[in-house]
Amino acid sequence: MSSIKNSTKKKATLKDVAHTANVSVATVSRVLNDSPNVTKKTKDHVNNVIQELSFSPSPMARALNTGRTRTVGALVPTLDHAIFSKFLGALEKQLSSHKHSLVISTTNGSPQTEFEQATALLNMGAEALIVSGKTRSQEFDALVKRFNVPVIITSYYDPKADYPSIGYDNAAISKLALDHFIEKKYTAVTVIHGPTSDNDRTRDRLRGIKSDNRFNDVTYMEAELSVDGGCQATNEIISSNQKPNVIFCLSDVLALGVIFELQRNNINIPNDIAVMGFDNLEWAEHTVPPLTSIELSVKDMGKHAADEVCHFLNSGKPINNIKLSGHLLKRKTT
Amino acid sequence: MSSIKNSTKKKATLKDVAHTANVSVATVSRVLNDSPNVTKKTKDHVNNVIQELSFSPSPMARALNTGRTRTVGALVPTLDHAIFSKFLGALEKQLSSHKHSLVISTTNGSPQTEFEQATALLNMGAEALIVSGKTRSQEFDALVKRFNVPVIITSYYDPKADYPSIGYDNAAISKLALDHFIEKKYTAVTVIHGPTSDNDRTRDRLRGIKSDNRFNDVTYMEAELSVDGGCQATNEIISSNQKPNVIFCLSDVLALGVIFELQRNNINIPNDIAVMGFDNLEWAEHTVPPLTSIELSVKDMGKHAADEVCHFLNSGKPINNIKLSGHLLKRKTT
DNA sequence: TTGACTTATGTAACCGTTTACATTTATTAC
DNA sequence: GTAATAAATGTAAACGGTTACATAAGTCAA
Structure with missing residues (x-):
């Protein structure tokens, strides 16, 4: 029963090591921070003791001192769509290469939830926030001001937005499709889009079409x-x-x-109705017939966001607005 | 130029508020922690000052004291597959309801990368680790022992594994498909599977088939x-x-x-060749013809993992092994 | 009014690091 | 061998909270 005492083996601290x-x-x-001014001898000795006590420094204590958690928070509407996962995957990878961690929260596209999750993120020490789209709640803005952390807008390029943005000119990009329709002499267009409430990117894409x-x-x-x-x-x-x-999705x-549904109804693509997509997901080139789509370099977006935020965090260098381009990939559905 | 001084407005601390x-x-x-023993009057007063100075407590200092970061780390092979995103989405949602945050790292399926990312996660204060599959590197095990954090294996149910597991009996579930093939009198089966190196779930599914x-x-x-x-x-x-x-994917x-490819080659599904899937992704019921698949309740897995880990973290209650079931969904490709 | 007891508030130690500064030890030049 | 200089190590004060314990203020019965 003496093991009860032993089971309370508290983690060794730096003091213990010393x-x-x-x-x-x-x-x-x-x-620990391999400063140059330590004899190789003592260094080795200390390292041995560290091993021996299987000591590892407390991240909290460290963070308290240095004021740095090396953590970035990302807020996305959902993880259920490949487009966000791709973005986050790239973001995480790049942040990781800068020795930063990514904390992800989902917002359901609701500004209220976004605010709540942002609060949680900041309370746990996120040093910066990456958000989707340019629409924020007032509470969010107040929160960010209070914590004084950088925010980067993604998926939406607008140098006049409240925060630096890295993304697309959605309105302009959707015109790529329209140009293509002209070329193909499609005059009657049906646009199918996702919910526009709380999605300014979709609204912008629609705006681009409507203004044409x-x-x-x-x-x-x-x-x-x-x-x-x-x-x-x-x-x-x-x-x-x-x-x-043409149906423009x-x-x-x-x-x-x-x-799928056109095919199920024996409607020929593109002769009876053409189809055009947006996002160029992994499988787009394999559909029957292969789907014409617009490629957004979402992975670049993640990479850039990571680079910009780390540069800012490490050297205070202001965050750039970055405009990414979209490309029309002509395939067989048009 | 006096604003230079002002621009160094340091964040208010608890001491300042006091x-x-x-x-x-x-x-x-x-x-701050709304303890009961504070007069409403002083409480209000203090809260006013907090507002006034727009003070918010330092998460690091708090964590240093309490030893709790309320952060859980998850290690998944990739974010590029819907199955993991679904899982993580559910995990994040449920953790969030327990006031915990989720930090995600990708491993590329490499045990070495997994170890490195786990190190980073733990160094930033993760209180627990959620991993995929039961295969770990020795380094990982040593690391976990050193940090003394709980680990949960997911996607793989095995009460005899090194850590508690929440997932499936992959071998048994793949037999569901075989039973179905018997029923349909399919005798010649081609199995298409992803890479088996570093993927014990796939290996297990194959084992199930081979042992039949x-x-x-x-x-x-x-x-x-x-x-x-x-x-x-x-x-x-x-x-x-x-x-x-039948082609069993x-x-x-x-x-x-x-x-897509069978269709492109005018091979009729299921008459010429039947097709069977695994995962029952969102679109499976909409393919032409609708895809017979095996449903894994990945969202439940996320939910359970979150619940178990939080229970453990909050009350030391040991983590249960949880076996989730898979269901065969008979549709039209078989 | 007073003592006994409850409740609100204050004091100071502590959590586990980093780091400026002080001190000791080693090196070099003469 | 010694003074001057450089390098290694030590001391103690932060960092920003929480909390055990001490103290002051209220409450109430007799």
Whole structure:
């Protein structure tokens, strides 16, 4: 039963190491941060003791001193869409190469939830926040001001936004599709898009389309952002009297549903109806027929966001606005 | 230029609050943690000052004292696969409801990277680790012992594993598919699976199939775990002299590629070749024809992992092994 | 009013590091 | 061998909170 006492083996502290090594805490600390002014001999000795006591420094104590947690928080609407996962994957990878960690929170696209999660993130020591889209709640702004942390907007490029932004000119990019439609002589367009509430990127893409006066036969349909949503919208189109030349999906996920459903109804793509996607997800080139889509370099976005935020954190260098481009990939659905 | 001085407005500390509110630090701390023993009057007063100075307590100092960071680390092979994102989304959501944060790191499926990322996670204060699969490196085990943090294995149920596990009996679940094949009188089976190195779940699924002596005409193909991988494998099948009744994909992602490629080659599903998936991703029910698949309740896995780890962290209650079940969803590709 | 007891507040030690500064030890030049 | 200089080590004060314990203020019965 004496093991009960032993089971309370508290983690060794730097002080413990100093004591058993017969040196001062400062020396141990120096060894830990491999300062040049330590004899190889003592260094080795201390390192041995560290091993022996299987000591590892407390991140909290360290953070308290240095004021740095090396943690960045990211707020995304959901993890359920590949586009965000891809972004976060790249972000995490790059942050990790800068020795920073990524904490992810989901917001459901709700500014209120975003604020709450941001609070949690900041309370746990995030040194910066990466958010999606440029729309923030007032509470969020106040919070950020209070904590005085940098914020980077992603997926949306707007140098006049409240925070530096790294992303796309969504309105302009959606015009790439319209140019393509002109080229293909598609005049009747049905646009299927995800929910616009709390999604300024979608709104912007729509704005881009609406502001283009080359088209006067455009129908807009809002659908749930899923393959299922694409299927449902397609069924509505089929059973309505719409006769679009092309269905423009503001997300490949929707386009996949459209392709499936058109096919299920023996409607030929692109002869009867053409289909165009957005995002160029991994499988887009493999659909039957291969999906014409717009490639957004989401991984670059993650990489840039990581680089910018780390530069700022490490050297105070101001965060740049970065405009990323989109590319139209012409394939066989148009 | 006097603003230079002002720009160095350091964040208010608890001490500052105490001072301007004319109370002791202890009182402020009590207000912060709403201890019952504070007069409503002083409480209000202190809260006002807190507002006024826009003070917010330092998470590091707090963590240093309490020893708690309320942070959990998760290690997954990649964020590029929906199955992990789904899991992490659920995990994050549930952790968040327990007032904990999730830090995500990707390992690329490499035990070495896993170890490195785990080190980083622990160094930044993660109180627990959630990992995928039961295979760990020795270094990892040593690390965990040193930090003395709980670890939960996911995607793999094995009460005899080194750490508590929450997941599936992968071998048993893959037999669900085999039972179905018997029922459908499919005798020639081609199995397409992702890389097995560093993926014990896939190995286990394969083990389950190999150990089933009802089949003697089984071909195994390893492919990159992507739609593209599925396409390539299918082309190999077509150009080989294999004549499977059914192609069993150990991931829906592969199955999607198979469906596309068979369709592209005008091979009828299921009459010429049947297809079976695994994971039941969101779109599985919408493919043409709808994909028969095996549903794994990945979101439950996330939820359970969060609950178990929080219970442990909050009350020392030991972590349970939890076996989750898989369900065969019969659809039209078989 | 007083003593006994409860409640509110204050004091100071502590959590585990880093680091400026002081001190000791080693090196070099003469 | 000694003074001057450089290098290694030690001391103690931060960092910003929490909390055990001490003390002051209120409450209430007799």
